[in-house]
Amino acid sequence: MSGQGFTTKVVHSDRLLNQEHGAVHAPIHNSVPYVFEDAQGLIDVFQGKQAGHVYARSSTPTLEALQYKIKQMDNGVATVLFSCGMSAIVSSFLALLKSGDHLICSIFLFGNTTSLLGTLKGYGIEVTMVDATDIEQVKAAKKVNTRMVFVETIANPATQVCALDEIGDFCESENLVYVIDNTITSSYLFDATTVKASLIVTSLSKYVAGHGNALGGAVTDTGLYNWESYPNIFPAYRHGDSAMWGVTQIKKKGLRDMGGCLSSQSAHLISVGSETMELRMQRQCQNALALAEFLDSHPKVAKVYYPGLKDHAQYSLANRLFKDFGAILSFDLVDEEDCCAMLNKLDIVVSATHLGDNRTLALPVAPTIYHEMGLETRQKMGISESMIRCSIGIENTEDLIEDFRQALV
Structure with a gap:
């Protein structure tokens, strides 16, 4: 379906996953545990050797269907879902950054995100906020210990637009993880892969869901960053396809350990809302x-x-x-x-x-x-x-x- 239009892909996403009984929508799976007739299967899923669901905090079939849909919308390689956009942001920061690292951020950020940056400083993560509409200020902020640049597309509420493409070129040349919060534009208005984003963060509660009836967040890995060169990947996750190392660490150290999980009911509402x-x-x-x-x-x-x-x-x-x-x-x-x-x-x-x-x-x-x-x-x-x-x-x-x-x- 890669050559089809945005809405065509979204509307038919669930159906093409071969839902049971010919359903066009992924059903709501409310089960927390998932049974394995062969205990080895449970072991293999835990160790990442086999796909499957073991516990609803990490995944359910309903969440898996929405992850597939968001991944398509973002033109990425993998998506992880969270209980809200803020959970997606904090989980990404804390999963990928450690004490002594340096983060460059746009000064034009959502108020809660700005508040979070103060919390990160208390954990020993350096933060520099700059006018990211000016690429020279972003470049000047770089330090030896800089690991990541974080920006929003259109700022809330004063609508400044960051130098998104120039920042992407800079991050690529300096081997920095480039995180774009695409909430205000959404994947419909802006394909963040075109400016070389490494990770795309979205509050699904906003334009994706659209009806003011469900909270949710997502992080999509675009596949454009070489995680083999990133020093903070835990040894346990340095195996298999290296394109999945970053998103695996976000899922394990962020979603699993911090617990900001999305419910299947909310995932269903978001999925249906996304169609329009x-x-x-x-x-x-x-x-x-x-x-x-x-x-x-x-x-x-x-x-x-x-x-x-x-x-x-x-x-x-x-x-x-x-x-x-x-x-x-x-x-x-x-x-x-x-x-x-x-x-x-x-x-x-x-x-x-x-x-x-x-x-x-x-x-x-x-x-x-x-x-x-x-x-x-x-x-x-x-x-x-x-x-x-x-x-x-x-x-x-x-x-x-x-x-x-x-x-x-």
Whole structure:
């Protein structure tokens, strides 16, 4: 199916795994233990000599089907699933980095990820945060002990776009693991293998699932990094196909040891939701651009942050790398306007924290999801104190614009 379109591959993924009774969806397997009539089979699965399921923390047939689907979507060689996106990120960091290692990160990161970086420092992992829209800052941050570079595609909430392709070339030349959080663009809008990503992290809760009813996360190994050269791979995992060493360590030291496992019920919801991702994201991106253009011309809006606007600092880069400009936008009201009062006037738009939902969601950024960061860090991240972030849904475009028009009166 390699030559087929994105949605065609996703919709038929489960069916082509030959589900029992001719089912087109992978069934939900709720069993925690899995029985072996021959005890040697249990031993072989434990030792990685044979494929199979032994315990639901590590895998179930339902999870296996979703892993196959995400691997296809990401154009990777293997995928590991987690209970949420943050579990995927922390498990990858702690499985692959050790005390004394150095990590370079974009300063434009999701608030919880920024908080996590402070935790890593407490474990003896050095972290340098840079403006990753500028490749020279990324290069200047490299040290002898640098092991990894971590960035997001489109930053939440101020929509900066990192120098993704230049960072990929740099990581390749310096033998660094290049980790891209592809949540905001998703694999539909952006194929991270085109910029030489080593690992792709995604919060499946957002655009993949789409309906605000399931948490999940994923890490996909693209097969582009040579794990034989990575010093932190445990000896126990240095056997067999070296392309699988990194993802095996993430699964063993991250998923198994840290326990951030995805349930089969959530995996099923994510899998079904993923079938309409292309259709949803086309409408969401269309709505986001139309709303951004409306807000950009409104007298009560001081600034709009959306990479699809031609005056956005990374418009040309986003236009070149992404299929569309995404469905997140933020804006600042003029000084005398109260953001909470404006949000309370909205009828269609929901005041809630989440991304990628079918419904349009909005919230005041500084006093909520980035409150813990403090003023100085918010300013470094380009977040104003009056910023409102919107996750644009699939409503009719004219209804969305009319809702903002009446709320801005």
